[in-house]
Amino acid sequence: MKTIQLTVNGVQCSITCPPAKTLLDVLREDLGLTASKECCGKGECGSCSVLINNEAACSCLVLAGQAEGQDIITCEGVGLTPNLDVIQESFVEEGATQCGYCTPGIIVSAKAFLNGINHIPTTDEIKTALGGNLCRCTGYTKIIKAVQSAAAKNNSKKETITG
Amino acid sequence: MLVSEIDMITPSSLSECLAFLAQTNKKHKLLAGGTDATVRMKEGNWRPEVWVNIKNLKELRYIEEKEGCIHIGPLTTHTDIVRSPLLQKKADVLVEASREVGATQMQNMGTIGGNIGTASPAGDTIPALYVLGAILEISSLDTKRLVPIEQFFTGPGRTVLRVNEMITNILIQPQVPNEIGIFQKLGPRKAQSISIVNVAISLRMIEGRHCQGGKIAFGAVGPTIIRAKKCESLLSQGPLTEDLIQNIAKIAWKEVMPITDVRATATYRRDMASALLERGLYRLIRRWENR
Numbered sequence: 192m193k194t195i196q197l198t199v200n201g202v203q204c205s206i207t208c209p210p211a212k213t214l215l216d217v218l219r220e221d222l223g224l225t226a227s228k229e230c231c232g233k234g235e236c237g238s239c240s241v242l243i244n245n246e247a248a249c250s251c252l253v254l255a256g257q258a259e260g261q262d263i264i265t266c267e268g269v270g271l272t273p274n275l276d277v278i279q280e281s282f283v284e285e286g287a288t289q290c291g292y293c294t295p296g297i298i299v300s301a302k303a304f305l306n307g308i309n310h311i312p313t314t315d316e317i318k319t320a321l322g323g324n325l326c327r328c329t330g331y332t333k334i335i336k337a338v339q340s341a342a343a344k345n346n347s348k349k350e351t352i353t354g
Numbered sequence: 355m356l357v358s359e360i361d362m363i364t365p366s367s368l369s370e371c372l373a374f375l376a377q378t379n380k381k382h383k384l385l386a387g388g389t390d391a392t393v394r395m396k397e398g399n400w401r402p403e404v405w406v407n408i409k410n411l412k413e414l415r416y417i418e419e420k421e422g423c424i425h426i427g428p429l430t431t432h433t434d435i436v437r438s439p440l441l442q443k444k445a446d447v448l449v450e451a452s453r454e455v456g457a458t459q460m461q462n463m464g465t466i467g468g469n470i471g472t473a474s475p476a477g478d479t480i481p482a483l484y485v486l487g488a489i490l491e492i493s494s495l496d497t498k499r500l501v502p503i504e505q506f507f508t509g510p511g512r513t514v515l516r517v518n519e520m521i522t523n524i525l526i527q528p529q530v531p532n533e534i535g536i537f538q539k540l541g542p543r544k545a546q547s548i549s550i551v552n553v554a555i556s557l558r559m560i561e562g563r564h565c566q567g568g569k570i571a572f573g574a575v576g577p578t579i580i581r582a583k584k585c586e587s588l589l590s591q592g593p594l595t596e597d598l599i600q601n602i603a604k605i606a607w608k609e610v611m612p613i614t615d616v617r618a619t620a621t622y623r624r625d626m627a628s629a630l631l632e633r634g635l636y637r638l639i640r641r642w643e644n645r
């Protein structure tokens with residue numbers, strides 16, 4: 192057992208667990224944050240995606256001991272009702288979710304992607320950015336639309352601030 | 355060994371890490387991004403007594419040009435490589451290879467040192483490092499040796515690395531202005547797939563379609579990466595016309611040594627090695643003519 196200090200959604204946490212436990216299990220079991228999901232457990236599907244120091248990563252492949260001192264953001268940290276993030280609002284408006292299992296991971300990946308750009312992304316750019324997130328209900332058309340409309344909202348917000 | 359019994363140490367510097375590797379008598383393994391290591395731990399294949407977590411050794415994460423050489427720290431991620439203006443300009447083939455690794459999350463997590471360390475015959479950055487003439491700096495607490503990448507791998511998953519050693523630097527030759535490279539990969543789908551065949555090509559052009567020479571390295575068609583030396587010897591035999599390119603591609607069919615496995619049959623791999631090389635050469639020539 193090791194005691195590990197990390198920041199999750201802005202909150203300092205201290206957890207005692209085996210160091211080779213996955214970050215995903217720490218989030219779900221030790222911290223009760225169940226938005227991140229386990230599906231493949233091998234880095235292939237992205238349903239466990241979280242931000243580590245603002246970059247999307249698969250929490251099913253990060254070991255707890257490696258999360259020491261890191262800044263983690265899960266889908267809960269992107270936004271919760273009633274304070275949803277623009278991306279989450281767009282997913283609701285576009286109906287970009289079916290069973291919902293992939294959704295938290297996609298929201299997190301989309302958040303990292305939109306944080307890094309200043310334009311409305313093309314379909315191809317979104318496909319590349321979200322290539323590591325699978326949706327078995329195959330609602331990709333609406334997911335792509337939701338990301339584009341979130342980018343449009345972000346842009347018009349920036350224009351009102353600067354203009 | 356159960357996963358819950360595996361310990362982890364996180365050295366705070368390279369010297370502390372090398373000191374640990376020198377003195378420990380526990381079964382240990384380095385852990386960088388974990389994108390290969392954690393998967394293998396879960397499958398039950400890799401169960402060391404202790405993980406040596408090097409992920410946050412910042413001193414091993416850099417890309418810089420010094421004394422005519424590009425130095426890449428082993429903890430440099432694929433995302434770092436893709437975003438590096440220096441590598442985009444002077445090691446295009448490596449940038450293209452890193453861009454083909456997995457998808458965003460794997461590129462953010464996975465490191466070049468880990469890609470080499472796993473020693474998979476299908477590792478995407480390795481053929482690119484072959485054509486860039488990479489040299490690996492391998493260190494233990496009190497030794498340092500330089501090993502050309504072509505002498506580093508001894509078989510699938512096997513390298514010349516000793517238990518107390520690690521890769522501490524990757525040196526490549528920067529491309530000169532008339533040198534152009536390309537990486538081509540065939541996987542079962544576009545993102546997130548292991549190569550069925552891949553090829554890295556680097557050419558030194560003279561004028562028009564005339565080429566002074568070059569290097570061609572295939573992945574996933576042999577126990578380690580294969581340099582296609584017969585193909586290479588034809589590169590300077592005349593202008594790279596459609597005929598010559600097709601001939602070179604035919605030679606590649608014979609030069610690779612693939613096996614049949616769950617991902618593809620040997621014959622399919624030969625056909626695809628040949629096709630990828632042909633396509634890669636056409637694309638390179640087009641880029642050269644349009645620059």
Ligand SMILES: Cc1cc2nc3c(=O)[nH]c(=O)nc-3n(C[C@H](O)[C@H](O)[C@H](O)COP(=O)(O)OP(=O)(O)OC[C@H]3O[C@@H](n4cnc5c(N)ncnc54)[C@H](O)[C@@H]3O)c2cc1C
Pocket residue numbers: 233234235383384385386387388389390391392393428429454455456457460463464465466467468469470471472476477478479515519520521522546547548549
């Ligand atoms: C879903 C998925 C898709 C993938 N797709 C691709 C792909 O398309 N192409 C591809 O090439 N790979 C792919 N991979 C494999 C993997 O992501 C890469 O090989 C990656 O570069 C490994 O880096 P890492 O830092 O995660 O290595 P780790 O898993 O941390 O380590 C891998 C091995 O290297 C050793 N090692 C690490 N650093 C050093 C060092 N400095 N010195 C000596 N040994 C060291 C470790 O001990 C271990 O044996 C994929 C993996 C997953 C899970």
Ligand code: FES
Pocket residue numbers: 228229230231232233234235236237238239240249250251252
């Ligand atoms: S559960 Fe982590 S990528 Fe599928």
Ligand code: FES
Pocket residue numbers: 288289290291292293294325326327328329330
């Ligand atoms: S909504 Fe069901 S997996 Fe994506």
